[in-house]
Amino acid sequence: MFRLTLTSSIAMALCTGTAWSQVLPQEQSEYFTAGRDLIAERVALQPNTNKARNVILFVADGMGVGTNYGIRLYKGQQEGGLGEEYNLPHDLFPHSSLIKTYNINAQTPDSAPTAGAFNTGVKQVFNTINMTEDVLVDQCGTGTPLTTFAEMVSEEGKSVGVISTARVTHATPAAAYAKTQSRNWEAEAPEGCSDIATQMIDAVEAGTVDFVMGGGARAFAPEGADIGNGLIGSRSDDVDLIARARDLDVSVATSMEEANAIDLTIDAPVIGLFAGSHMAYEHDRPESELSLADMTGKAIEYLGKNEDGFYLEVEAGRVDHANHDGNAHRTFTDGVAFVEAIQTAIDTTDPEETLIIVTADHEHAIVFNGYCGRGTPITGLCHDIASGQVAHSDELVMGSDNKPFTVVTFGNGPGSILIEQEDGTFSGSRPDLTQEEVLDPDYLQQALIPASSESHSGVDVALWAQGPWAHLFGGTMDQEAIFHVMNHAVFGQTE
Known part of the structure; x- marks a missing residue:
């Protein structure tokens, strides 16, 4: 006699769509009910096939899956939780994908061509921005300029904004408007080529870019020129791009006070330059600088009055820099500032007409170590898992050298345990660490x-x-597919 097994019963219930009638012991778990409710929401979810009036592309430079994980735990712990259970606003978006990041000629990518891929739909050459693949790095006159998404949407009457906590002439923001054989030509370029700062003002004059905020003021004024609020120019060609912008009736701000005084209901372009080079890390941000959320809110207020809609690229550029520095605290605090900017966009736009994309151009060599217990401070030492309780124990996890270690380390960087000796060789061992030391x-x-x-x-x-x-996002996709989704959302075509 055939006897129906428990597994067979579950399979039949799933195939026929009938509900499982027996009470499961796990149904009292909050994890079970949360998972069940999520699936119910997904079952009811219908694809949004509206034409996108607005597109907002959020890029946290250097925020791969690992860095996003660290930001999530840091934010959750700052709000009094253990951290692991916390969700960042974009964690709750209904659609996601993994994105490949390689450049045409590089396994490990550079920010310039990766951001260029977002904005043109093709992979690009390391250290170049928005040029065809026959470009030669640092060689003026090689390659052919590509058409950007900003140019495409501005032709259709949309407004365009670019925001960054880095210099606005830096790789990722520049990819929204510039085309160059070298990402390093921010304030000067060889004869016959145009530097990135000049290209930005050209784009403003052409109506391709309407709103810009970030750092990098020094690239827009002659060397030694007083830009205002303590900012000094560094251009070697004696060209004053700030004066040119004002001659174009652009509202220019160099401090929070000046930015707050701008009438955002006007149609004239807006440029805010709040630091000579990159803006400060969020942990160190002075009162004269706006937060990324502040800049995002102003951009949406300004751009949103266009009935035809807008394209806004927002970069948290200093997440990348803190990773380069090997400093997890500033990586995660700038990540939290990025999260707050995303929440600002969610709160001030309509999801029925606004496509919001959150991603990164690349990850870093960041490592998360050990079998740490729940709630271990993400910037601190790894605490052991506790028996009979959810939160971690008071015991630290030790390496084979009988020394504690931080949850976060890096594969390479300035914090290396290997120290150069007088003879040029490197040697060393891990020092003892205290919680007070590593939480600094x-x-x-x-x-x-x-x-x-x-x-x-x-x-x-x-x-x-x-x-x-x-x-349209799903599975593993190449980076340039982001452009093609934005293109389809706005224009209804992929060609």
Whole structure:
């Protein structure tokens, strides 16, 4: 006699769509009910196939899956939780994908061509921005300029904004408007080529870019020129791009006070330059500088008055720099500032008409170590798992050298345990660490390979999306596919 097994019963219930009628012992678990409720939401979810009026592309430079994990735990712990259970706003977006990050000629990518891929739909050459693949790095006149998404949407009457906590002429923001054989030509370029700062003002004059905020004021004024609020120019060609912008009736701000005084209901372009080079890390941000959320809110208020909609690229550029420094505290605090900017966009736009994409250009050589217990401080030492309780124990996890270690380390960087000796060789061992020492905001995480600046990583990054046509993201995709989703959402075509 055939006897129906428990496994067979579950399989039949799933295949026929009938509900499982027996009470499961796990049904009292909050994890079970949360999972069940989530699936119910997903079952009811319908694809949004509206034409996108607005597109907002959030890029946390250097925020791969690992860095996003660290930001999540840091934010959750700052709010009084254990951290692991916390969800960042984009974690809850209904659609996601893994994104490959390699460049045409590089396994480990650079920010310029990766951001260029977002904005043009093709992979690009390391250290170049928005040029065809026959370009030669640092060689003026090689390659052919590509058409950017900003140019495409501005032709259709949309407004365009670019925001960054880095210099606005830096790789990722520049990819929204510039085309160059070298990402380093921010304030000067060989004869016959145009520097990136000049290209930005050209784009503003052409109506391709309407709103810019970030750092990098020095590239827009002659060397030694007083830009205002303590900012000094550094251009060697005596060209005053600030004066040119004002002649174009652009509203220019160099401080929070000046930015707050700008009438955002006007149609004239807006440029805010709040630091000579990069803006400060969020941990160190002075009162004269706006937060990334502040800049995002102003951009949406300004751009949103266009009935045809807008494209806004928002970069948390200094997440990348803190990783390069090997400083987990500033990586995660700038990550939290990025999260707050995302929440601002969610709160001030309509998901029925606004496609919001959150991603990164690349990851870093960041490592999360050990079998740590729940709630272990993400920037601190690894605590052991406790028996009979959820939170971690008071005991620290030790390495084979009988020394504690931080949850976060780096594969390479300035915090290397290998120290150069007088004869040029490197040697060393891990020092003892205390919780007080490693929780200091200035502490540099231990690294293995010595390097003055920690490197990028070539691993996939994550992407999260909501809004019109966000469901086109899924599986593992190449980086340039982001452009093609944005293109389809706005224009209804992929060619």
